[in-house]
Amino acid sequence: MSPSVASALTIVLSIIVTIVGIVFFLPQKNKEKFGKVFSRFHDFFNFKTLIVDYVLKGMYILATAMCIIGGFFTIFTVETYYTTTGTMFNSSSEAHTSLSIANLGTGLLIMILGPILVRIIYELIMLTIVGVKNIIEINKKMDCCKGEEAKTETEEPTFVEEPTVSAPVEPEAPNDTPTV
Secondary structure, three states, X not given: OOHHHHHHHHHHHHHHHHHHHHHHOOOHHHHHHOOHHHHHHHHHHOOOOOOHHHHHHHHHHHHHHHHHHHHHHHHOOEEEEEEXXXXXXXXXXXXXXXXXXXXXXXXXXXXXXXXXXHHXXXXXXXXXXXXXXXXXXXXXXXXXXXXXXXXXXXXXXXXXXXXXXXXXXXXXXXXXXXXO
16 A cells, blocks of 8 residues: 555545544433443543643653753763864774763752752643643533522512611700800
8 A cells, every 4th residue: 555545545434433423422421321441531532531640740740851861871971072182184083981970960950949849840730631621520510500400490589687887866956055
């Protein structure tokens, strides 16, 4: 099969799967028709189940491990430099290797500051995810309460009378004019 035929088949089949997904999985009325497994697909395709927090947590662990392991290897990185002796036509070069104090400092900085910076960045990203999860939870609780509100709306509302508060009366000012 040629790459162009494979690409065309991929596009056509993807469009068919998309249409089937939109028709069968996205409408709320179809959720009750499915079993438990397809109900999870409905929640997944309607973004009621979030997986990005699990992906971000995995990426956080990966980034932290990379900082620590990369810093460790940076400490023990060997620098190689070459020295050349002789003339232009008759020269010889020697390779010298050494551990560097700069590599020690750089490696320690990567091992210490790297995970701290990664943590701060991922906490800022997770704030949005946690906020969205809380909003979803609040919406679920509000949906549960809507049924209770419908029941209470049919009942007669009870009114509580507020006590009447009268404005304070100012005393009259004494009349300082003499009476004749």
